Amino acid sequence: MKEHCSHQADCLKMIQLILDGEATEQQLARLKVNLESCKPCIEMYHLEKEVKELLTKRMEKRCCPDQLVATIKAKILTFS
8 A cells, every 4th residue: 555645636636526526437436446555545535525524514505696606616617
């Protein structure tokens, strides 16, 4: 098992896509292989999953106007 990940930023992005349900089957398969051999990525996956679950439980869901959602998504995409 690897003790150091040389592409941790890319792994984090992939983990977040997977936890958000936005990953492709290819990305899922690639992360699964990586998690079998990379200790830092395993730890990062579990931490991200716990944070997402905690936020989901603690956040109150409220409706937002569709235009506001579209504007926020557009701004987020410009930063990616």
